[in-house]
Amino acid sequence: MKIIIIAWRNIWRTPWRSLVVIGAMSLGVWSGIFMMGWANGLNDQRTISILDDNIGHGRICSRYFLEDQEVFSTINELKPIEKLLLSDSNITTFSSRVICNSMIQGGSGSAPVIAYGVNPSSEKRVFKSVQNISSGVFFKRQVGDEVVLGEALARKLEIDIDDRVVLTFQDINGDVRSALFWLVGIYNGASSMIEESIIYVPSRTISFQMGLIDSIKLSNESQIIAHEINYRVKNPYEIEKVNNALETSFLKNRNAESQSIVFRTWKEVSPDLGVADAILSQSLLLFMMIILLAMSFGILNTMLMAVLERTRELGMLMAIGMNKKKIFKLIVIETILLSFVGLPFGLFLGHISLLVTSKTGITLKSVEQGFEQMGLESTIYPSVVPEYYLPIVGLVLILSFLSALYPARKALKLNPIESMSVL
Amino acid sequence: MFFRIVFFFTLILSNLSLNGQDPVSILQKAEKASQQIPSYSEIEIISERPRYSRKIKLRNWSLNNNYSIVEISSPKRDSGMVYMKAGKKLFTYSPKTDRIIKLPSSMLAQGWMGTDAQFDNILGAASLSKDFNHELKLPVDVNNESCHFIRCVPLPETTVAHDHIDAFINKQNGTISRLEVYNKKGALIQQIDFLEYKIIDGIQLPVSLKFSAKKGTQNTELKILSWKKKPDLKQAFFTESTMKNLGP
């Protein structure tokens, strides 16, 4: 017990030394926490921005459509599915699409494109990319012969707002049809590749042209035919739960026919995103290890220097009769006591720095263009990651402890007389 | 698509004198004989590109716009290949692989075998006289013949992507001498010259055409080597087995 008091007094007797050790520990905790927050923020932003652009959080379509993308592989129980989506509080919004592979021709050229037949208002709620309209509008009317396409495509075909374009595609009978559309909007997409290959038309117009519905006019707003439904949830990282729940409720009380509807999460729709996620976290782990190793060496080094500095003092203690075991214990206890200050302080620093930067963001000016190409803003917002606090603090504590052992052993090897004569 | 060239010029038959000077009737007459005459013809196509020039010869059986068969007879490497349009479907057969393949619609839009034969892209199913607004301009000399100059602007619902098409109709015999296709910015995208007409088997036909695109860097010349009516040609002729058994 007495040892603890001596240890405590020792600490405050040489404030600088103690402050350095405390500093090293705080820094260790801070670096771990900030690192995780930064990496999470970066990855989340990247993932979420990609999801927002063209993938959505969850997707529903017919199994047959997944296999062959045929015109007639539509979702055959649209109404009940929509009802389910509306009733689930985790689902914030959804939108259906009719998908048409076609050839677009206009201005001075032609190109193969995928035409998404959409409901303009709901599509905007699910996907961010269509909110980024650089000229014109994302449809003037809900049902009309209007088309919205990407900047790169407009440039390639040399067309502008109010120009006419012709879409050629196969209808439900496999016959080739052409239809005239007017360009009403140009969007700025995540990449020029997307801009060149994806165009938007009103769903009812294209469905009618493709022979999927008999008449363009309908009494109510909602769609009656679709190839896929995309929905958003509150937290994209919890999509599995929502998706599974949705699937179960849909399949309840249903026969084999319904088994042809497939419910997928964004991870299944775009497995490479999931891979990128995994790769990033594993390489981050590696970096974390390096940083923590660096930190422990820092602490080790500091402790070593500290012991060296105290040679006289320790020699004195040994001379007056303190045994080596006690001295070892002393140094270890000192370290632990210091950690009681250092670790909480580091935790505090880490949490505050994440809290602040998650609001203000960190701007990386020099590579702004590169980021925008990727669809990211050049300001990254780290996330606050309380789930990592405990493990990191624990890790630093253990490392500090171990780092204190080596210098402690060194102290034991000292000869009291030698130590006292050190200048 | 090639079929369109072949069909289109069978569309442009006219040996009627012109009564009215209004653009619509001028065009109507020019387009009139397009009455899909069933025929058999042998055609030579020369396509010129900046880097190379290529000549192919083919045989063509055509009933109308929607039914026709084309078989390549030269050069040797490609000879024997058959293309068939039946209704709205497109097929191809190759004796080398002994397979018949149904072509996807995306292949329709590209030039065919290195030519500029993108006819489907020009008019599709539209008719110059019916689906366009017309403006008669001052006569112009084209290929050393005096021609009516009619500017055709597509009606709002016409399924073509072009801004306007200038048609030059030979004053003397009412045939089309040239078509110029323009985009919104006033750039000439494509030009078709009907260089020579002949009367064969009682019908006046353009026997030499020239298609130019990309500011004249890409040209395709089409010459009809022989042509004859085939009144006994029926829709039933256009089947997959016919493709395989065309014979000499």
Place this chain on the structure above:
Amino acid sequence: MSLSLTMAWRNLGRNRRRSAITGSAVAFALFFAISLRSFQLGIYEHMVDTLVGGISGYIQVSDSAYWPAQNIDLAIPENPQWKKTLENDNRIKSVRPRLSGFALLSSQKESSVARWMGVDFELEDTAFWKNRLRSGTFNPSLKKNIPVWLGKRLAEGLNVDIGDTIVGLGQGYHGSMANDLLIVAGTLALGNPELEKRAAVLKFKDAQEFSGAYGMWGSVLITPYEKEKSLSLSSQLSSELKLEGASWSSWEERMPELKQLIQADSAGGVIVLFILYTVISFGLLGTMIMLASERRREFTMQIALGVKRSILAKMILIEAFFVGIFGSIVGIILGRSLAYYLHLNPPRLIGDAALAMENMGWEPILPPSLDWSITFTHTAIVICIVLLVSLWPVLTVYKSSAINR
């Protein structure tokens, strides 16, 4: 000055333990900095290798008008002599001619437009292709038929298996028709799902025959030994080893989005580096604070004896500099050795991430980069930091009064 120098040198020798501890602080600081940065850059190099190396090449020679449309009509005539000169150049690791074009591939039930690539397997890096083969074999025993290897997703889309026959139909060279029967000999994972949906590989000679491009090369892929120098090497070689009608391009020019992706990610990685340096700097600072504390008596004694403060200051800086240099050398040796060892035996990713990567045709490894510029940059940074933190003991010198303790 020489007095400070002599004193500095003697001091280092006098208290070996202290010098060793300080030196090791520097050594480890540099070791960690080099290691971290080597891993960060190594990941990008691996990414470029996977996506660029075998598909469009680090450096590519092709007709001046070839990019970006990659029109098969713009092929260049074979030139074996030029190729030989290149292969013998000691900056070049490999030279591989390629030919490619578009065709409709048709199975019994499905058709799909694909991009075919003619690859000369004898010149290629066999490991590269072996890694990417998902099923089938590269040595099928076909007699007269042409083998084709399809991207995984393309094979799925066409609903074909090994041994099935498909028809290839497309635009050949100078307008001729590319038209032949192909036998599916295997499927490939190409690292990029979009690529896998549309890519088919043929043997080079078969490709020439198929497209009618006899005696032509579509493009030539060149891999230099120093991959990071692709851009400069490309322009250098274009004047040294000119090929009629052809132009040279490096992958950065052909795939600027990849370059930007890397730059953007790298910028993010700088933050990680920043965190590391904060930790390192503090460690060095702590060492210096301890050093100052320990030697305060020594300094006051010297000042009392009449040594000018400025001399002491210079001495401290020189000591720091020497320790910095020696520590750095050790750090460099440690860092480079580890990087070299791990470059040859790279750490493998585990679990789902590894499987997913392999599925995409990526090798699930994290090989560190061996770029020397990493070493130089970070040695410079560390030495600067050492000098900076040594200002602390300098401060002590100036703050201490001659009589104190």
